[in-house]
Amino acid sequence: LNSDKQSNIISMFDDIASGYDSINSWISFGMEKIWRSKSTSLTLEYIKNSKVDTIVDVACGTGKMMVSWKKELSKSGIDYDNLYGVDPSTQMLKVAKNKLKESKFYENRADNLPFEDNTVDIISVAYGIRNIIDKEDVFKEFNRVLKKDGILLILEFVQNNKIGFIDKVKGIYIKNVIPVFGKLFSKNKDAFVYLGTSIDELPKQKIISLCNNHGFELMYLKSFNFGVSHTFISKKRSSLSDNDKKSIAKTTTKKEITIDKILSNVGYSLFITHFNDFKDIDIKSSLVMSKILKKTKYAESSLRTKISNARRIFKNGLESEALNLVIHSKKVESKHKTKAKKLLKSITN
Numbered sequence: 001l002n003s004d005k006q007s008n009i010i011s012m013f014d015d016i017a018s019g020y021d022s023i024n025s026w027i028s029f030g031m032e033k034i035w036r037s038k039s040t041s042l043t044l045e046y047i048k049n050s051k052v053d054t055i056v057d058v059a060c061g062t063g064k065m066m067v068s069w070k071k072e073l074s075k076s077g078i079d080y081d082n083l084y085g086v087d088p089s090t091q092m093l094k095v096a097k098n099k100l101k102e103s104k105f106y107e108n109r110a111d112n113l114p115f116e117d118n119t120v121d122i123i124s125v126a127y128g129i130r131n132i133i134d135k136e137d138v139f140k141e142f143n144r145v146l147k148k149d150g151i152l153l154i155l156e157f158v159q160n161n162k163i164g165f166i167d168k169v170k171g172i173y174i175k176n177v178i179p180v181f182g183k184l185f186s187k188n189k190d191a192f193v194y195l196g197t198s199i200d201e202l203p204k205q206k207i208i209s210l211c212n213n214h215g216f217e218l219m220y221l222k223s224f225n226f227g228v229s230h231t232f233i234s235k236k237r238s239s240l241s242d243n244d245k246k247s248i249a250k251t252t253t254k255k256e257i258t259i260d261k262i263l264s265n266v267g268y269s270l271f272i273t274h275f276n277d278f279k280d281i282d283i284k285s286s287l288v289m290s291k292i293l294k295k296t297k298y299a300e301s302s303l304r305t306k307i308s309n310a311r312r313i314f315k316n317g318l319e320s321e322a323l324n325l326v327i328h329s330k331k332v333e334s335k336h337k338t339k340a341k342k343l344l345k346s347i348t349n
């Protein structure tokens with residue numbers, strides 16, 4: 001059944017391919033071009049070298065994202081060997097090939113990428129995740145082909161956690177206005193009805209936990225135009241080696257190093273994304289951050305589980321020390337200090 005559903009989605013894109021580019025810029029009021037260029041240039045800020053080997057745009061469709069990559073790469077002065085596009089829709093690829101004559105394309109689904117393990121520097125997926133049915137398999141595949149520290153860039157329309165005024169307007173626009181546009185300019189009206197329902201089915205949280213559960217550390221999360229489009233930039237993290245695990249099991253002497261390792265493994269940058277005011281604090285206080293995040297329900301549940309596992313290993317070893325760091329830091333807002341004080345009291349009592 002899932003494979004039928006997936007095939008239907010792909011043939012729907014075959015149907016709308018010829019008008020895709022113009023309808024796309026129309027319905028987003030030209031904003032999608034800006035979202036693409038901002039996201040690609042932000043991603044390139046994470047590239048430390050002056051050259052990368054391979055960038056793969058998955059669900060590349062008509063190649064819009066690849067055009068953006070080329071532009072931003074040349075602006076940033078970062079050189080590259082290969083820019084590949086992958087998409088299972090023959091008709092979408094036909095448009096892309098016309099546009100980007102020198103690039104190489106593969107007619108593949110995202111769960112079957114034609115690349116060796118650990119060979120890709122950057123994967124981008126723009127407005128494609130929603131259309132992929134077996135998301136878990138695809139994230140595994142991303143992890144397989146990306147190099148260590150390789151970057152995964154996702155652009156997507158997702159359902160926000162809280163439905164505010166803008167979301168309501170967006171909902172009306174997507175569900176009532178876009179299908180009319182679709183009917184006027186494309187032979188497949190259902191495709192544009194599908195846009196609305198697929199957004200409803202994909203909460204922001206889902207992408208965050210897919211990243212977390214498949215070995216990616218979320219480094220950057222931004223919503224454009226009041227949450228209409230979201231950008232997720234994450235990095236393939238290195239998993240703990242057997243030696244690391246052994247040293248965690250022992251943990252008596254090298255506590256700090258191990259905390260550092262564990263926290264970078266569970267996504268230290270995710271904290272920073274959420275809690276800018278914690279940016280400059282010693283790594284030790286991340287434990288406190290985790291506790292505060294837990295209390296304030298800011299952290300994702302999967303992350304919270306990992307953090308509490310990490311904390312269990314250390315029991316209350318460094319906790320009060322870390323709490324004191326927060327309490328005495330100039331960088332922390334007073335409301336968080338108050339929480340830290342309360343927590344310290346509950347630990348020491």
Ligand SMILES: C[S@@+](CC[C@H](N)C(=O)[O-])C[C@H]1O[C@@H](n2cnc3c(N)ncnc32)[C@H](O)[C@@H]1O
Binds near residue numbers: 009060061062064087
């Ligand atoms: C909304 S379009 C986005 C195209 C392009 N990335 C862009 O930003 O304009 C979604 C694309 O996902 C592709 N797609 C659908 N199912 C897929 C799958 N399982 N794996 C990879 N791509 C898929 C479709 O063929 C279509 O080209």
